[in-house]
Each structure stands twice: as structure tokens, then as C-alpha cells.
Amino acid sequence: MATGRTHRPATRSRGIPEATVARLPLYLRALTALSERSVPTVSSEELAAAAGVNSAKLRKDFSYLGSYGTRGVGYDVEYLVYQISRELGLTQDWPVVIVGIGNLGAALAGYGGFASRGFRVAALIDADPAMAGKPVAGIPVQHSDDLEKIIHDDGVSIGVIATPAGVAQQVCDRLVAAGVTSILNFAPTVLSVPDGVDVRKVDLSIELQILAFHEQRKAGEEAGGENAPETGAETPAAAMPPAPRSTGSGRKGPDGDVPAVMPA
Amino acid sequence: MATGRTHRPATRSRGIPEATVARLPLYLRALTALSERSVPTVSSEELAAAAGVNSAKLRKDFSYLGSYGTRGVGYDVEYLVYQISRELGLTQDWPVVIVGIGNLGAALAGYGGFASRGFRVAALIDADPAMAGKPVAGIPVQHSDDLEKIIHDDGVSIGVIATPAGVAQQVCDRLVAAGVTSILNFAPTVLSVPDGVDVRKVDLSIELQILAFHEQRKAGEEAGGENAPETGAETPAAAMPPAPRSTGSGRKGPDGDVPAVMPA
DNA sequence: ATGTCTTTGTGAACGCGTGCACAAAGATGG
DNA sequence: CCATCTTTGTGCACGCGTTCACAAAGACAT
Structure with a gap:
């Protein structure tokens, strides 16, 4: 993925x-x-x-x-x-910063698999001033004002984004501007980055939806070809306005705001 | 992935x-x-x-x-x-159980993206008796002894494994035996399941290693073709026993025991 | 009603990834 | 030193996924 x-x-x-x-x-x-x-x-x-x-x-x-x-x-x-x-480049030391120390960020900070694989948590960064100085997994959280300085001083080239989606792009831009060239993104957003920067994405919600698709298919098959067996996309059309164009509907914020794995 | x-x-x-x-x-x-x-x-x-x-x-x-x-x-x-x-099958309700309520499991339990996408956390399950009854993200943790009963009673078909790798296969087997047919695995292990069961894997460690590979490549290129530019796999051979076969080495437990995202 | 303009839907070509099946290489035993 | 056996390394074919490029379809204006 x-x-x-x-x-x-x-x-x-x-x-x-x-x-x-x-x-x-x-x-x-x-x-x-x-x-x-x-x-x-x-x-x-x-x-x-x-x-x-x-x-x-x-x-x-x-x-x-x-x-x-x-x-x-x-x-x-x-x-x-x-x-x-x-x-894989694991014989050298890779300093990593984690931005966004919510539930997920804290879990990542405590992950034991880092050190043993050549990765080292260089810093934990959060925008909440109340978090500053508070140790998480033994590492003190630093305020995002110091992001650029931290990246530069430690020569960090890999950043992990575990912030809400709303600020992910902005954090990403700052990371990239400061010199980060590889980003692991947990926020449910498409990040746009300049050429030469790698982005990988981890998204729980997407994984679950893919599972749901197969699960539905299994259930449907088992129940005997419920719908048209051949017709590619037989539209049941039932229980749905064929061409809505209704008012602003306004389905209330259906997530998409916090990274997969992160409480509101 | x-x-x-x-x-x-x-x-x-x-x-x-x-x-x-x-x-x-x-x-x-x-x-x-x-x-x-x-x-x-x-x-x-x-x-x-x-x-x-x-x-x-x-x-x-x-x-x-x-x-x-x-x-x-x-x-x-x-x-x-x-x-x-x-x-995708999101118009119906999908009850989900989360097994292993460590740091990651707790983070998952609090994830707001569930409900809005048709997923509902039916239960949190942990093997630690001390956890039983303790509410996490508003949901009381239940002991793994009741796993089968929970799966059956709620008609759960999707399970999330956030346990240490050591018990993941065993948890997986129990989930499958109880009727779960889709599994999202956060433990760093290859799960073997019978036909008809879908497994998807999320692994932070692997994502970071892939990033490290590209990062290394970028650094190497930038430094001007450091090694042989054409020869596919020029073996530097330096700083490594060509054919070790040494003693039991015994690199001490390099992770692989807790899921990506989970403190020791 | 007709022409123009926008945007979809898809035929076709291409490239990557996968898996088969086998020849080459080396270990092992006599 | 030779025969046999195991296991690697890879040539080849096939299928999926991606992308291009364009014809068909419909909106919209006149």
C-alpha cells in the first residue's frame, strides 16, 4: 500500500x-x-x-x-x-521524528522495533504547548515551533506524521522544507510533496474497507447468486435516489479528520 | 500490501x-x-x-x-x-472485535473512523485478567476466555489482532474457529489461515524499512555513483565475514515480538 | 434542430510481476 | 575421480495493471 x-x-x-x-x-x-x-x-x-x-x-x-x-x-x-x-540501509542509523503525539504517536514512540532495525526516535513533536516537556515513552515531547531546528540539528531525513488530517499537509510541508525526504503518513489525507520525496501511507480505515468488500462478497456468494450473476454492474437502484442532486445533505464529519488510530 | x-x-x-x-x-x-x-x-x-x-x-x-x-x-x-x-459493503453494519488491548489496541479502540464507515467495535478482548472490566475508550475490556462466545453472540466476522507476535497465530486460530473470516493483523508475523479467510497486514517496521531503502539510494546517488554503476550487485565485501557460519551469534531479540506500534 | 464543446467510457498497447520448469552448479558418497 | 542428488539461478510465458488516445455521448448555446 x-x-x-x-x-x-x-x-x-x-x-x-x-x-x-x-x-x-x-x-x-x-x-x-x-x-x-x-x-x-x-x-x-x-x-x-x-x-x-x-x-x-x-x-x-x-x-x-x-x-x-x-x-x-x-x-x-x-x-x-x-x-x-x-x-535496505539498516546497517546505518536512521534518526526519525514523530509528529503528533496523540494515542497513535505515543504508541509509535514506544515501539521496540525501532532501535533493533537501525531506526532511532530522535524526537517527539506536538503542537500542543501542554505536551511540551512531558515525557512519552521516556522521550520528552518538544513543541512544533522547534521542528526545523530539530530536523536540522539531528540530520533527520525520515519523518512520521501522526497528526489529524487537517494539519498533515502543513506539517508535511514543514518537514520537507526542513530537509526530510521520506515520510510515513498515518493521517487519512493525500499528501503532495515535491519530486524526490517519498511518501508511504498507512491507513486502518482503508484496510478495513477492503476487508469489508471481500466479506460482503463472501456473504453474497454463499447466499447463492443474489443479484445478476453475469451483468457486470446490475444496479439494484432500490433504496436510493437515482440522481439525487439534493440539498447539501451534510453528512456530519464522517472521520477523515484524525489519523487511522487516534481518538478524537 | x-x-x-x-x-x-x-x-x-x-x-x-x-x-x-x-x-x-x-x-x-x-x-x-x-x-x-x-x-x-x-x-x-x-x-x-x-x-x-x-x-x-x-x-x-x-x-x-x-x-x-x-x-x-x-x-x-x-x-x-x-x-x-x-x-464496499459499508451500507451495512460490521461488528469488529479487537484482540490485544495494549497501546495500539487502545488507540484503535478510540479511532473515530469506525462508526462513520459502517464499522462498530463490538468488543475489546485481552488475555490479561487485570484488564478485564476496565473500560478503554468507553468500552469495557473482556477476557479472552470469552472470545468464542463474543464472536458468536454478536455475529462478528471481522477481527483485528493487535497482540504480541508470539500469540498472534493462536489468537488467529481461535478467531477463525469461532467464525471470523476477515482478519486485520498488526502483529509482525505471517498468519496461516484456511481458504476462505482473508488476512490483511499492517506493519510499521516494514514501511520504515522500505523508506530507508529509498533514502539510502537517494543518498548514494547524490554522492555520485559510489560503487559500480552497472554491475548489478557489486559486493563490497568489506566489514563482513564472507561466509560467517560463526557461533550462534545470538542477536538479542530484535523485536519481532510485539506488533508494530506497541511498547514492550 | 443543429452544431459545438466538454467529459466519459473503453479498445489497445505496453510493462511489471509471478510462477513454471529446467539447466547449471556444487555438495556428497563411493 | 566419477556418479548422483540436492538446490540454486533464470529463461520464458502468461496475466494483471496502467496508460494513452479516441470515439461516443450528452450538455448547452444558438
Whole structure:
């Protein structure tokens, strides 16, 4: 799921397909688990099963990285952990700022998976003056007035936006202006950023809606072709004004204001 | 990003491509915003811009739903909101259970985007007896012993897993056995489920790692082709045992135990 | 009623991603 | 040193998704 914008259609970074890049973290996690159990080598079949992918796909993915792996044996776990980590850029330290310390921001701040993967929470930033100085997950919250200074001083290039949607673009602009070039967006908005800036989006609401779609389909199928089985889009038309153009209706603020995962 | 398993390769539910389904919520959000501003109609160009996609793609997406839209004018906002909502199954009520009321689970419980989209938090479930009865976001937490009963009584078909990875599969199995057929998984694990059950995964750690990859690439490029510019995978080999096979190394628990977003 | 202008809906081409199936490579045993 | 067996690495084909470009459809003005 994906880059809200900044698509990079066929840019295929350094020859590694985007789809492969998205799977590398999966492999890395499976490999790390094996490493902890002191398993020396693993076959593509085993590793693929652990990562939940096809073994042919896994081999092809690894082939983009190079020919690590020994025929007749498999892959050296430790070696592969290092190679993937290096490829993903996890061998260096990535300072990260989290903007918007609501429920979600606080949860993110306390996430243990940061440090172990090369990520370090450099600062927590919130616009509420009452939050300033208050420690969250052991890190004192700083006021957003100091955003630019923090980004600059710590050399931060990755920012996490966990603010309400209303201010997300504005926060994004400030982050980008201050030098951030990668953004993980939890606010339910489409962020527009200049070229060269990557945006990835996480949206609970969208995930649930996709699940609901499939759930509905399952329920409908099970009940025996309820509607037209062939006609692509049979319009039931019932219980709905065919061409409303009614008054301003004004469905009252149906969310879209706070990031997925965040109390009002 | 995606189904941890249960791929549904070409099943293309009811003729609507999976990629299109994944974008419908985006359109719906943009349309809802327009609806609130009482905008009567919108062109594919405008809506596409608001949703952050290509206008041709948007038109093709809508064409799978049917021929709503008037040539020379555009789409009726209210009508389209209804059609997409119906297609996604949001016109009905979806009871949802959240299992694992840690930091993340609590944040999810308080998310306002549920109710407005047809989702309703039917129950919060946690294995910690101390949590039982304690209200979170106005909803009392129930003990996991009652999981099956809750699922059954409320007719829940969608479950959210926000537990540590160690128990995620086990929770998943219980949910599925109790009748849940759609799962949103926040735990960093590959869940295996029987056919007919959909799993979607949200993983902060993976998103950050993908960002780090692109960030590294940007930094490397900027510094002028640091390494071999053509050779696919030039192995620097420096600073790493070429073929470790060392002792059990034992990198101490590098996360992978708590869901993305959840304090240890 | 007719012409013009806007915007949809879609046919067709292209490119990426996936999976099959197999040859090459190397380990292992005799 | 040779035979056999395992497992990688990849050529190839296929299908989905994206995008272009345009004809058809309808609004609107005259």
C-alpha cells in the first residue's frame, strides 16, 4: 500500500524491483528468527514458507541482490541477514521524528522495533504547548515551533506524521522544507510533496474497507447468486435516489479528520 | 500490501480487480469531503487529483462499477458516494472485535473512523485478567476466555489482532474457529489461515524499512555513483565475514515480538 | 434542430510481476 | 575421480495493471 503520491513508476531503484524491495523486510524478519535459533543455513523452500511467499519468487528476489546461496545447500542465514540489512540501509542509523503525539504517536514512540532495525526516535513533536516537556515513552515531547531546528540539528531525513488530517499537509510541508525526504503518513489525507520525496501511507480505515468488500462478497456468494450473476454492474437502484442532486445533505464529519488510530 | 496468505491470484471478485478495490476507499474519502462542501458534481480530473491518482485510472476503476457519470458533466457526488459505499459493503453494519488491548489496541479502540464507515467495535478482548472490566475508550475490556462466545453472540466476522507476535497465530486460530473470516493483523508475523479467510497486514517496521531503502539510494546517488554503476550487485565485501557460519551469534531479540506500534 | 464543446467510457498497447520448469552448479558418497 | 542428488539461478510465458488516445455521448448555446 503505498506511496500516496511520488509514484516512481518504473524507476526500479538500482535494478531492484519495487515489489522485491517490499518483500525484503519479510525475508529479513524470517531470517532473524532463524538466526536467533542458531540455524546455520536455510533452503529457499523453507525460507519461503516462513515468509509466506512462493519459493521461486524468493529465489528471483534474491537473484536481484546477487548470487548469495550455495546450490545443493541453501543460503547462509547470517550472511543473508547482513546482505539484506545492508541493501535496505539498516546497517546505518536512521534518526526519525514523530509528529503528533496523540494515542497513535505515543504508541509509535514506544515501539521496540525501532532501535533493533537501525531506526532511532530522535524526537517527539506536538503542537500542543501542554505536551511540551512531558515525557512519552521516556522521550520528552518538544513543541512544533522547534521542528526545523530539530530536523536540522539531528540530520533527520525520515519523518512520521501522526497528526489529524487537517494539519498533515502543513506539517508535511514543514518537514520537507526542513530537509526530510521520506515520510510515513498515518493521517487519512493525500499528501503532495515535491519530486524526490517519498511518501508511504498507512491507513486502518482503508484496510478495513477492503476487508469489508471481500466479506460482503463472501456473504453474497454463499447466499447463492443474489443479484445478476453475469451483468457486470446490475444496479439494484432500490433504496436510493437515482440522481439525487439534493440539498447539501451534510453528512456530519464522517472521520477523515484524525489519523487511522487516534481518538478524537 | 497485503494478504499475509490467502492470495486469491486471479479470483477478481465479481469482476472488480483487486487494485481497483484498494482504491475505492480513496475515492470514497475524497468524495465524502466534496459532499461535505456540498459540491454537486465532480469531473474525473478533479476527483483524481483529490485522490492522488491518474484520471484515466479513475475512470477505468469506475467503469468496473457501472456507468455512473454523465458525459460533458462529470459524476454526481452523492450518487457516487452511495454506489461506492454499497460496493464496499459499508451500507451495512460490521461488528469488529479487537484482540490485544495494549497501546495500539487502545488507540484503535478510540479511532473515530469506525462508526462513520459502517464499522462498530463490538468488543475489546485481552488475555490479561487485570484488564478485564476496565473500560478503554468507553468500552469495557473482556477476557479472552470469552472470545468464542463474543464472536458468536454478536455475529462478528471481522477481527483485528493487535497482540504480541508470539500469540498472534493462536489468537488467529481461535478467531477463525469461532467464525471470523476477515482478519486485520498488526502483529509482525505471517498468519496461516484456511481458504476462505482473508488476512490483511499492517506493519510499521516494514514501511520504515522500505523508506530507508529509498533514502539510502537517494543518498548514494547524490554522492555520485559510489560503487559500480552497472554491475548489478557489486559486493563490497568489506566489514563482513564472507561466509560467517560463526557461533550462534545470538542477536538479542530484535523485536519481532510485539506488533508494530506497541511498547514492550 | 443543429452544431459545438466538454467529459466519459473503453479498445489497445505496453510493462511489471509471478510462477513454471529446467539447466547449471556444487555438495556428497563411493 | 566419477556418479548422483540436492538446490540454486533464470529463461520464458502468461496475466494483471496502467496508460494513452479516441470515439461516443450528452450538455448547452444558438
